[in-house]
Amino acid sequence: MPATVIDGKLQSERVAERVKTLASELNLQTGKKPGLAVVLVGDDAASQVYVGAKTRKAAECGFHSVQHTLPSDTTEDQLAELVDQLNADPTIHGILVQLPLPDGINAPRIIQSISAEKDVDGFHFLNVGMVGVGEFANAFVPCTPAGAMLLIEQIHGRDLSGLNAVVVGRSNIVGKPMANLLIAHNATVTVAHSRTKDLPGTVRQADIVVAAVGRPHLVKGDWLKPGATVIDVGINRVPAPDKGENKFRLVGDVDYAEAAQVAGAITPVPGGVGPMTISLLMANTLVSAYREAGLPKPSFSLDK
Numbered sequence: 383m384p385a386t387v388i389d390g391k392l393q394s395e396r397v398a399e400r401v402k403t404l405a406s407e408l409n410l411q412t413g414k415k416p417g418l419a420v421v422l423v424g425d426d427a428a429s430q431v432y433v434g435a436k437t438r439k440a441a442e443c444g445f446h447s448v449q450h451t452l453p454s455d456t457t458e459d460q461l462a463e464l465v466d467q468l469n470a471d472p473t474i475h476g477i478l479v480q481l482p483l484p485d486g487i488n489a490p491r492i493i494q495s496i497s498a499e500k501d502v503d504g505f506h507f508l509n510v511g512m513v514g515v516g517e518f519a520n521a522f523v524p525c526t527p528a529g530a531m532l533l534i535e536q537i538h539g540r541d542l543s544g545l546n547a548v549v550v551g552r553s554n555i556v557g558k559p560m561a562n563l564l565i566a567h568n569a570t571v572t573v574a575h576s577r578t579k580d581l582p583g584t585v586r587q588a589d590i591v592v593a594a595v596g597r598p599h600l601v602k603g604d605w606l607k608p609g610a611t612v613i614d615v616g617i618n619r620v621p622a623p624d625k626g627e628n629k630f631r632l633v634g635d636v637d638y639a640e641a642a643q644v645a646g647a648i649t650p651v652p653g654g655v656g657p658m659t660i661s662l663l664m665a666n667t668l669v670s671a672y673r674e675a676g677l678p679k680p681s682f683s684l685d686k
């Protein structure tokens with residue numbers, strides 16, 4: 383039986399609807415709007431697309447949405463100055479500095495200079511540490527792993543006791559926080575990566591596979607346990623000569639055509655984890671605004 387397709391676009395719209403409702407309630411109660419500042423340095427084409435999508439979604443959710451686009455020759459000190467200004471701006475509850483930053487800018491320094499209370503990407507060491515120790519009440523969880531968890535929740539519920547999860551990839555942005563979230567939800571977690579001895583055999587143990595390595599079509603159908611849930615975090619642009627010269631298409635880290643024959647449930651690319659990332663950015667910003675207003679934290683579990 384072919385796999386259930388997990389509709390990330392639909393689920394992301396459900397999250398965004400809830401954000402929008404909660405933003406308007408905040409506005410009625412306090413006269414304030416959640417404020418999101420997105421900072422783009424340079425003219426990377428893919429980054430421009432993503433940043434535009436974030437700025438637009440924030441406006442759709444009824445936020446105060448600002449985009450700062452800086453030239454590629456911006457200095458690290460100039461960027462740090464902008465971050466300081468946004469840290470001090472009471473109308474801004476979330477700051478996102480789009481990665482990657484141009485060569486010559488110390489990205490870790492810039493990211494760590496964002497105030498932890500406005501770090502809606504969840505990259506500040508304070509947020510990383512809180513997620514690491516399972517202290518979620520005041521943590522911003524990175525948007526991609528948080529979105530992936532909500533999709534997993536649609537299939538397995540919130541308690542993953544007794545299930546084996548294999549995360550392929552150990553990045554600070556996805557793999558490591560993903561593993562922490564899965565552990566917090568009682569899964570038995572393996573983090574595999576390029577130095578893992580038997581990657582196919584390791585993945586075959588998984589009831590839940592999260593692929594986040596940035597290698598197009600790495601995970602094959604015969605790597606999967608039949609019925610497994612497959613969450614494909616990869617967003618790879620590959621040449622698509624069938625669409626014309628110099629045309630590209632997006633593919634995940636999973637060979638979808640093969641995997642869909644074996645998996646129980648699978649996320650597509652596009653239309654899977656990507657849209658969830660953007661909606662969870664809105665959710666984090668909303669939560670930040672509620673916190674600043676002294677209101678109780680809203681939850682974003684996607685009950686069916």
Ligand SMILES: Nc1nc(=O)c2c([nH]1)NC[C@@H]1CN(c3ccc(C(=O)N[C@@H](CCC(=O)O)C(=O)O)cc3)C=[N+]21
Pocket residue numbers: 431432478479480481482503525617632651652653654655656657658659660
């Ligand atoms: N500080 C920072 N925070 C980020 O969260 C961040 C970042 N830097 N740098 C780049 C990556 C990438 N990222 C994506 C978000 C949404 C889609 C997304 O919505 N993708 C659509 C397709 C979009 C398209 O067609 O290109 C989909 O998968 O359906 C993709 C990629 C956030 N990132």
